[in-house]
Amino acid sequence: DQQVKQNSPSLSVQEGRISILNCDYTNSMFDYFLWYKKYPAEGPTFLISISSIKDKNEDGRFTVFLNKSAKHLSLHIVPSQPGDSAVYFCAASSIYNFGNEKLTFGTGTRLTIIP
Amino acid sequence: GAVVSQHPSRVICKSGTSVKIECRSLDFQATTMFWYRQFPKQSLMLMATSNEGSKATYEQGVEKDKFLINHASLTLSTLTVTSAHPEDSSFYICSARDWWQAGGKQETQYFGPGTRLLVL
Numbered sequence: 704d705q706q707v708k709q710n711s712p713s714l715s716v717q718e719g720r721i722s723i724l725n726c727d728y729t730n731s732m733f734d735y736f737l738w739y740k741k742y743p744a745e746g747p748t749f750l751i752s753i754s755s756i757k758d759k760n761e762d763g764r765f766t767v768f769l770n771k772s773a774k775h776l777s778l779h780i781v782p783s784q785p786g787d788s789a790v791y792f793c794a795a796s797s798i799y800n801f802g803n804e805k806l807t808f809g810t811g812t813r814l815t816i817i818p
Numbered sequence: 819g820a821v822v823s824q825h826p827s828r829v830i831c832k833s834g835t836s837v838k839i840e841c842r843s844l845d846f847q848a849t850t851m852f853w854y855r856q857f858p859k860q861s862l863m864l865m866a867t868s869n870e871g872s873k874a875t876y877e878q879g880v881e882k883d884k885f886l887i888n889h890a891s892l893t894l895s896t897l898t899v900t901s902a903h904p905e906d907s908s909f910y911i912c913s914a915r916d917w918w919q920a921g922g923k924q925e926t927q928y929f930g931p932g933t934r935l936l937v938l
Contacts, residue, residue: 707861739929746822746911746929747862792862805852806927808861 726793841912
C-alpha cells in the first residue's frame with residue numbers, strides 16, 4: 704500500500720526553466736511533508752518542508768505547494784540548474800507519531816536538467 | 819555538521835552468512851536512529867526505529883530475528899542481517915537524529931550514504 708506516490712519516475716527540464724515535481728498522498732493523517740534530494744551513492748539530504756497549516760513554503764529557488772483537499776503537493780524549482788539533477792523524494796509524516804517520527808517516502812523522481 | 823556514515827558501503831556475501839552494517843553519527847549524538855531498505859525503483863521503506871539504550875521498534879512485516887538492530891551508544895547503531903538470502907539483497911540506509919536538538923522538526927533526520935548488499 705503506497706501511501707505516498709510520485710507518479711513520474713523521471714523528468715527532463717531545460718536549464719533556466721521551471722521544474723515541477725509532483726507528489727500525492729492517501730493518508731489523511733499526514734500533516735507534515737518534506738522533500739529530499741539524493742545524489743548517486745549518497746544518502747538523501749533535506750531540501751524543504753511544509754506543514755499542513757500552510758499551503759506554500761518558499762526557500763530561495765525552491766517552493767513547495769500543498770493542496771490538502773486534493774492530497775497533493777508539488778515542488779517547484781526555478782530557475783533549474785544543472786546541479787539540480789538528482790532523484791527527489793517526497794516524504795510525509797504525522798504529529799500523531801510525535802517522538803517516533805516516521806517518514807513515509809514516495810518512490811522518487813529522477814530530475815535531469817539539460818544544459 | 820550533522821554527518822552520518824555507514825560501513826561498509828557495499829558488501830557481497832554468500833547465502834546463509836550474516837552481515838553487519840554500521841551507522842555512525844560523526845558530530846552529534848543520535849538519540850534515535852532509523853533503518854530503511856530500498857529495492858530498485860521503489861521507495862525507502864522504514865524497517866525499524868531504534869532509540870539509544872532500548873529495543874528497536876520494527877515495522878509490520880519486518881522480521882526482528884532476521885534483522886537485528888543494536889543501538890548501544892549515542893553515536894552507533896548496527897543492523898545485522900542474519901542468515902542472509904538473495905531476496906535480502908537491497909540498499910540499506912540509516913538515518914539519525916538528536917531528538918532534543920531537533921525541537922520536533924522532522925527535517926533534522928540526517929541520512930547515511932547507504933550500504934548496498936548483494937547476497938549470492
